Amino acid sequence: MSGFLGALRERLGEPGLLVGGDLAAYENDWRKRYVGRALAVARPASTGEVATVMRLCHEHRVAVVPQGGNTGLVGGSTPDDSGRQLVLSLTRMKRIREIDVANASLTAEAGCVLADVQAAAAGAGMLFPLSLAAEGSCTLGGNLATNAGGTQVLRYGNARELCLGLEVVTATGEVWQGLSGLRKDNTGYDLRDLFIGSEGTLGIITAATMKLYPVPKEKLTALAACGKLHDTVALLGLARERAGDALTGFEVMNRASLALVARELPQLVQPLAPAEWTVLLELSDAESAEHARGVFEGLLEAAFERGAVTDAAIAQNLEQAKAFWHLRESIPLAQAQAGLNIKHDISLPVSAIPGFVAEMDTALSTYMPGIEVIDFGHLGDGNLHYNVQAPRGVAPAEFLAAHEAAINERVYDAVQRRGGSISAEHGIGRLKREELQQRKDPTALALMRSIKRALDPLDLLNPGRLV
Ligand SMILES: Cc1cc2nc3c(=O)[nH]c(=O)nc-3n(C[C@H](O)[C@H](O)[C@H](O)COP(=O)(O)OP(=O)(O)OC[C@H]3O[C@@H](n4cnc5c(N)ncnc54)[C@H](O)[C@@H]3O)c2cc1C
Incomplete structure (x- = not known):
């Protein structure tokens, strides 16, 4: 390997190659679930330098793990623990x-x-x-x-x-x-x-x-409390009907998600009293501020009248709108602080979501009383983060080791029965690779492997991930 590293050092110069020292930021993933050991970290500054790195890797048969911000949640961007994989960080290419x-x-x-x-x-x-x-x-x-x-x-x-x-x-x-x-x-x-x-x-x-x-002329954000998941789906239908394309965000958070944020990040203000479901709606209007506000207020009034919404707060200024979004976006951080959990980034037809959640909540509380489901996500896209946390007092790592496979099977079976996907937006990486082999259409898998063989016959690009 010294010949390979020497050649890389010669081509990339001092800032372009990190060997030895503390490489933890490149070797461990955001959730601290995957802890790896890199041969080195290449940090090319141009497309030409990336091409040079790949030519050398091909010549010396060195596997490469591309990495950007290393915020991926499925173990795709960090090396394994062999000490033989090169991390290729793109972070110097930022023009x-x-x-x-x-x-x-x-x-x-x-x-x-x-x-x-x-x-x-x-x-x-x-x-x-x-x-x-x-x-x-x-x-x-x-x-x-x-x-x-x-x-x-x-x-x-x-x-x-x-x-x-x-x-x-x-x-x-x-x-x-x-x-x-x-x-x-x-x-x-x-x-x-x-x-x-x-x-x-x-x-x-x-x-x-x-x-x-x-850029939209106006952006309005509101939080709305709903008693049942069915009500959030009804609210989505109403919002689409009234706002059409102006509806730019529709996020849901269950009671446990916001309770977790209150526990882990108590400094964040929660404008509404705890409800079974809280919806964050965002409307971006191309016409005018008055028009946007009129549509938004009309929509929420209609939702109250139909009983779909029990309480609501419209952000009065940009600061408040940011605070509403911050609440929603802090859920993954609160989860990370609370310790490891079993993540499910699933996609379903919106109409199938209430049935899925009802079935799973019952199945999981029967499987293990005290289990906590942190359920939130982009309901408007049919995408839920249905994350399962250990009962209080049970160590998260032990919980994962003993129950992850059984819980995944239950969740993914229910997803598959409803025509859903086991990965809506985070990808497959290492976390879901085996699951993909079990659940994806065999012809699709065979075609994916043929494409991989055609473009990377030596299996040097992110081996052990995805396919
Ligand atoms: C708090 C939090 C919230 C998140 N919310 C969302 C969300 O709402 N929606 C969502 O989709 N994701 C979300 N994610 C996941 C993550 O941020 C995204 O997957 C993001 O797109 C990853 O970008 P990255 O630069 O960090 O990639 P990395 O984590 O560095 O890499 C991700 C994958 O892409 C590959 N890769 C990276 N750069 C390149 C490149 N230049 N060429 C080829 N391959 C490359 C890596 O090998 C790896 O397989 C969230 C993550 C966190 C921590």
Whole structure:
């Protein structure tokens, strides 16, 4: 390996390669569930340098783990504990290459932090709508490699739908220059879609051209309390009917989620009294502030009249709106503070969600009394984070070791019976790889393996993840 590392050092220079020392930030995942050991960390500063790294890895048969902000939740971005995998961190590639306002597009390098991409778009008077709680650390490359969702999918779609073109370095170190800003291009297989969501197993994304949108004239945010999950679905229907495309966010949080936030982050103000379900609604209006407020108030009044909502608070200013969102986005942090839990990032037809939750809540409390379900997520997209926490007094690590497989089986069986997916937005990584083998259509799996063999025949790109 010294020949390989020497060659890398020569090509990347001092800041481009970390060997030895404290590499924990690159080796351990955000949840501290996966603890690895890297051969080294390569930190190329340009597409040419990424290509050089990949050529050397190919020549020396070294496996590569691409990494962006390392906020992924499925163990895809950190090395195993063999000490033989090279972490390829894209975080030095953070240039906004171009903003084309007339084409409503922006081209940025893969290591740009999502919040910086949003800020660059805002600086040009445009909106880049991808938004998630990890946006202060996650990167554009990671967002595309995982096809990230987040809080604005309802209106703008996920990372895939926002992407127009990609630049990718292949397993052998060639550069595919696909940075097109075109909205129409029917010239054969869609390579862009192949790399999006491939979790670093097919190529290294080095830059992307993304869609921009006009900035809404007004954004209104409200919290609404509902007695039953059915009521939240009724509220979603009403909001769609009244607001149409202006509905940009529809998030739900169960009582246990907000109780956990109150316990772990007591400094956060909770504007409504605890309810079985609390909904966060966001409306982004292209017309005017008055129009937006009129639609919002009318919608909430109608929901009260129908008994779907029992209490509500509309944010009076931007600060309050941010505080409402912060409450919702703090749930993963509160969970991380409370210790490991069994995460399920599932997707279901919205109509099937109340039945699923009722069945699972009963099944799990029968399986183990005292189990706590932290259930929250993007109901408007049919995406729930149905996370299962150990009963109080039971050590989380022991709980996971003894019960994770049995609980997963129950949850994923119920998801599958309803035509759902075991991964809505976080991806597969190492966490769900075995589950995917059991549950995905065998023909789809065979096609995925053929694609992997064609693009990475030596299995050097993120081996042991996804496929
Ligand atoms: C608090 C919190 C909230 C979150 N909320 C959401 C949410 O609402 N919606 C959502 O979808 N996700 C969410 N996530 C998960 C995570 O933030 C996303 O998956 C994000 O897109 C990962 O970006 P990253 O830069 O951190 O990627 P990393 O974690 O570094 O990597 C993720 C995967 O992509 C690969 N990869 C990274 N960069 C590249 C590249 N340039 N080329 C090829 N492969 C690459 C890695 O190998 C790995 O498999 C959340 C995470 C946290 C911690």
